[in-house]
Amino acid sequence: MAQADIALIGLAVMGQNLVLNMNDHGFVVCAFNRTVSKVDSFLANEAKGTQVVGAHSLQEMVSKLKKPRRVMMLVKAGQAVDDFINQLIPLLEPGDIIIDGGNSEYRDSTRRCKDLKARGILFVGSGVSGGEDGARYGPSLMPGGDPAAWPHIKPIFQSIAAQVEGEPCCDWVGEEGAGHFVKMVHNGIEYGDMQLICEAYHLMKDVLCMEQDEMAKAFEDWNKTELDSFLIEITADILKFRDTDSKHLLPKIRDTAGQKGTGKWTAISALEFGIPVTLIGEAVFARCLSSLKEERIVHPSTNSCHSSRRRTPSELRTH
Numbered sequence: 222m223a224q225a226d227i228a229l230i231g232l233a234v235m236g237q238n239l240v241l242n243m244n245d246h247g248f249v250v251c252a253f254n255r256t257v258s259k260v261d262s263f264l265a266n267e268a269k270g271t272q273v274v275g276a277h278s279l280q281e282m283v284s285k286l287k288k289p290r291r292v293m294m295l296v297k298a299g300q301a302v303d304d305f306i307n308q309l310i311p312l313l314e315p316g317d318i319i320i321d322g323g324n325s326e327y328r329d330s331t332r333r334c335k336d337l338k339a340r341g342i343l344f345v346g347s348g349v350s351g352g353e354d355g356a357r358y359g360p361s362l363m364p365g366g367d368p369a370a371w372p373h374i375k376p377i378f379q380s381i382a383a384q385v386e387g388e389p390c391c392d393w394v395g396e397e398g399a400g401h402f403v404k405m406v407h408n409g410i411e412y413g414d415m416q417l418i419c420e421a422y423h424l425m426k427d428v429l430c431m432e433q434d435e436m437a438k439a440f441e442d443w444n445k446t447e448l449d450s451f452l453i454e455i456t457a458d459i460l461k462f463r464d465t466d467s468k469h470l471l472p473k474i475r476d477t478a479g480q481k482g483t484g485k486w487t488a489i490s491a492l493e494f495g496i497p498v499t500l501i502g503e504a505v506f507a508r509c510l511s512s513l514k515e516e517r518i519v520h521p522s523t524n525s526c527h528s529s530r531r532r533t534p535s536e537l538r539t540h
């Protein structure tokens with residue numbers, strides 16, 4: 222049997238979809254997952270009829286790969302990435318490549334890149350953007366790390382990435398943790414974009430007293446201008462959307478937003494590097510305020526707002 226072009230560890234939806242995307246582009250992928258039963262169910266269902274092969278151990282996976290071996294991980298950020306790297310090290314040879322396509326912090330990627338370089342293994346930390354659909358049909362990929370790895374992964378990465386006017390949405394972004402740094406800033410920019418949309422909505426609703434369908438029309442018009450973008454497009458759709466009782470759904474949704482941390486990390490990096498990125502800082506603070514508001518209740522008799530419970534400083538440090 223022909224050796225596989227690349228291994229992919231982590232068969233949650235993002236991982237599965239990247240495997241199927243690589244398969245569509247003619248690459249033979251060897252799939253592995255910590256919970257090994259997922260390998261069999263993936264091969265019997267989603268990957269049925271494809272060229273995808275499976276492995277039931279890391280040893281078996283490594284034995285099925287062409288050299289230099291290319292091993293990509295899409296597992297939970299943090300300890301799981303270090304655990305897999307530690308298990309892979311004794312199985313790989315100098316010149317082999319480990320790619321982390323998860324949502325790792327860029328400092329972790331810098332550390333992993335240096336540690337693996339000392340052992341002759343080439344590390345790549347890659348941002349993967351576009352969600353589940355992107356992973357399946359064309360993500361934006363932001364690889365960085367050991368530059369010696371790039372020629373070996375470029376053909377795979379550039380063919381599975383989204384293509385815009387014939388150009389792949391993927392290029393080498395720099396050394397060490399640069400891939401995950403770019404992904405972090407990319408997410409931070411999205412925070413800023415969403416903050417601008419929210420402020421525009423606030424002014425339209427509370428200052429201009431516009432009706433919901435009027436606001437939707439404004440966003441639709443903006444989407445035909447230089448503001449043409451996914452977020453402006455879905456804002457118009459969200460504004461128009463009606464609930465089963467035929468009333469608009471949006472005013473019924475709680476006015477709070479959580480966060481996973483990439484906006485906050487972008488703002489922290491901006492402070493550390495002395496680069497003013499005030500919009501993203503504002504966006505993070507607005508989300509914090511919105512979730513603090515969630516903790517407050519309006520007293521029905523007086524209509525006055527008071528905190529339901531005083532929170533301790535450590536409880537406030539939630540993000």
Ligand code: 2AM
Pocket residue numbers: 230231232233254255256259295296297300301304
């Ligand atoms: P699982 O199917 O065995 O849970 C997304 O959660 C992916 O990361 C899944 O493939 C999951 O494997 C994997 N994952 C999560 N935590 C992990 C850990 N501590 N060690 C190894 N894999 C992990």
